[in-house]
Amino acid sequence: MHSLVDGQWRRNAYRATDESGEFQRQETSFRDRIEADPDAQFPAESGRYHLYVSWACPWAHRTLVTRALKGLEDAITVDVVDPVRRVDGWEFAPEKEGCTPDTVNGADKLREVYTAADPEFTGRVTVPVLWDKERGTIVNNESEEIMRMLDVAMHDVAADDVDLYPEGYRDEVDRIIDEIYDPINNGVYRAGFASSQSAYESAIDDLFGALDRWDDVLADQRYLAGDVLTEADVAMFTTLIRFDEVYHTHFKCNVARITDYPNLWNYLKELYQLPGVAETVRMDHIKNHYYESHRDLNPGGKVPVGPDPDFDASHDRDELPGGPPEALQR
Numbered sequence: 001m002h003s004l005v006d007g008q009w010r011r012n013a014y015r016a017t018d019e020s021g022e023f024q025r026q027e028t029s030f031r032d033r034i035e036a037d038p039d040a041q042f043p044a045e046s047g048r049y050h051l052y053v054s055w056a057c058p059w060a061h062r063t064l065v066t067r068a069l070k071g072l073e074d075a076i077t078v079d080v081v082d083p084v085r086r087v088d089g090w091e092f093a094p095e096k097e098g099c100t101p102d103t104v105n106g107a108d109k110l111r112e113v114y115t116a117a118d119p120e121f122t123g124r125v126t127v128p129v130l131w132d133k134e135r136g137t138i139v140n141n142e143s144e145e146i147m148r149m150l151d152v153a154m155h156d157v158a159a160d161d162v163d164l165y166p167e168g169y170r171d172e173v174d175r176i177i178d179e180i181y182d183p184i185n186n187g188v189y190r191a192g193f194a195s196s197q198s199a200y201e202s203a204i205d206d207l208f209g210a211l212d213r214w215d216d217v218l219a220d221q222r223y224l225a226g227d228v229l230t231e232a233d234v235a236m237f238t239t240l241i242r243f244d245e246v247y248h249t250h251f252k253c254n255v256a257r258i259t260d261y262p263n264l265w266n267y268l269k270e271l272y273q274l275p276g277v278a279e280t281v282r283m284d285h286i287k288n289h290y291y292e293s294h295r296d297l298n299p300g301g302k303v304p305v306g307p308d309p310d311f312d313a314s315h316d317r318d319e320l321p322g323g324p325p326e327a328l329q330r
């Protein structure tokens, strides 16, 4: 895999799998925080922060869904990279549909944003990136932490009163985000990038075991943490929405589709139909990214035409107690 080493771009700088063929995701590196306190190093302010994302990336997608649900579109600007990642890593391709230039730093490649923050940076150049326009640096590039900052620290600058980390549910939300990461969110990658049969099968067992369990839970519970919508649902959503179109085929997660699970499928449609969420789902970028970037898995780069699930079809979730926050009931 390609990455920066002491500020220099190195191709094939590291292996993504260990000796047993298990996929190992490397830690992210910028871990500062926006805080609600006006005296903080990174205080919550409208217009000050910027997100670099790919529509394709499930981790970046978490930050876009949170931004949409909370009505942070005017407070936080966004630039979008080319969905196809090549030997130079993420690049800007403003001429492509759905992409933008780098409107903040004028970079051609996302790695220039990393070296602008730290000229000696060593590590992966990943999306999402949360950039502070005032200090001219990266605040954080870990999606779970960015999602939490947008949700909690930026709450007072958000247009909609939507709390995705409500008091009384916080431990449960943290527990679930943690619990679904390994088998589900990262599980699809563990299956797709496994370089041995045993590593692949172990990822598949974990993945479908967890999906079976959550399908049962969602039979009589509206959302993952109970009757309220939380960050845990955002974390689950960005994996489920890619599942049938990409992971099922490209990562060989083909024991079942999400549309085969009655409760997960209806739950997914409900989340997709919440105000602002569908606009964050660019399936063209999602499919082009995976099928064209990972040429080791898909040498011809052909993008499958199907199965095109109907995320707008009606769902049955209103039969269960609870529901979205009032600000989203429109």
Ligand SMILES: N[C@@H](CCC(=O)N[C@@H](CS)C(=O)NCC(=O)O)C(=O)O
Pocket: 001, 002, 027, 028, 056, 057, 058, 059, 060, 089, 124, 125, 126, 127, 128, 141, 142, 143, 144
């Ligand atoms: N832990 C990070 C992971 C982000 C991540 O791995 N993003 C992928 C895209 S889906 C990426 O940018 N990969 C580029 C690379 O690894 O070189 C997060 O959740 O923010």
